[in-house]
Amino acid sequence: MPSPAGRRPNGRAAALAQYSRRAAHYDSELAVFEPLRAEAVDLLALREGQRVLDVGCGTGLSFGPLERALGERGAVVGIEQSPEMLVLARERVARNGWHNVTLIDAPAEEAQVQGRMDAALFHFTHDVLREPRAVDNVLRHLRPGARVVAVGLQWAQPWAWPANCFVALAALYSISSFEGLARPWDLLARHLRQFQLHTTLLGGIYLASGVFEPDRTRD
Numbered sequence: 001m002p003s004p005a006g007r008r009p010n011g012r013a014a015a016l017a018q019y020s021r022r023a024a025h026y027d028s029e030l031a032v033f034e035p036l037r038a039e040a041v042d043l044l045a046l047r048e049g050q051r052v053l054d055v056g057c058g059t060g061l062s063f064g065p066l067e068r069a070l071g072e073r074g075a076v077v078g079i080e081q082s083p084e085m086l087v088l089a090r091e092r093v094a095r096n097g098w099h100n101v102t103l104i105d106a107p108a109e110e111a112q113v114q115g116r117m118d119a120a121l122f123h124f125t126h127d128v129l130r131e132p133r134a135v136d137n138v139l140r141h142l143r144p145g146a147r148v149v150a151v152g153l154q155w156a157q158p159w160a161w162p163a164n165c166f167v168a169l170a171a172l173y174s175i176s177s178f179e180g181l182a183r184p185w186d187l188l189a190r191h192l193r194q195f196q197l198h199t200t201l202l203g204g205i206y207l208a209s210g211v212f213e214p215d216r217t218r219d
């Protein structure tokens, strides 16, 4: 269960336990969000042959849409810390015969990626986005001008209480802390230009996008 505010000291252990429990039924739980995933991949505006980081890739549900956008000459690098989620991602890659997908078994704070990537996707990865060391490490692996897209839960306006009930329940189930749910994307946004924010579900889900600019830091 996540703490209502502030990161837990054992946030990583909590996240690992959460996804160990969820892995087997994760894909069916996420089916309802597939249109959002397609929108997120569209926002990346990928071109054939580009290389994309899928941060907190889970079971690899984004790999198919990313593969279709990048083609065989492109590459997907998935970073994932949950062993149970990674097993399913590996099975998906093998089943589809994708030779251009690399999986990195590490927390986003520590993952090391060869070369600079053209884009990064953070799809429902609140825990990663709220850890400054993880955001910094991912951005270190992007080329200047890389497109970055993040999608996830956020608190809606107080009047949108049904959306906030959904956000609270989904957060209890899927993230290790409620910290930052008002502006989950703010650590990332400091490093992006052309930052754009759209919301859906009465404001309870955001889609954020922008272009990575090294050395940019704005509040």
Ligand SMILES: C[S@@+](CC[C@H](N)C(=O)[O-])C[C@H]1O[C@@H](n2cnc3c(N)ncnc32)[C@H](O)[C@@H]1O
Binding pocket: 015, 019, 030, 055, 056, 057, 058, 059, 060, 061, 062, 079, 080, 081, 082, 085, 106, 107, 108, 109, 122, 123, 124, 125, 127, 128, 131, 134, 174
């Ligand atoms: C809600 S799932 C999203 C999975 C995938 N992006 C998707 O859209 O289906 C969140 C994933 O982030 C992973 N995760 C959480 N914290 C992480 C971290 N610090 N480093 C790497 N992966 C992390 C979890 O293990 C889980 O697989």
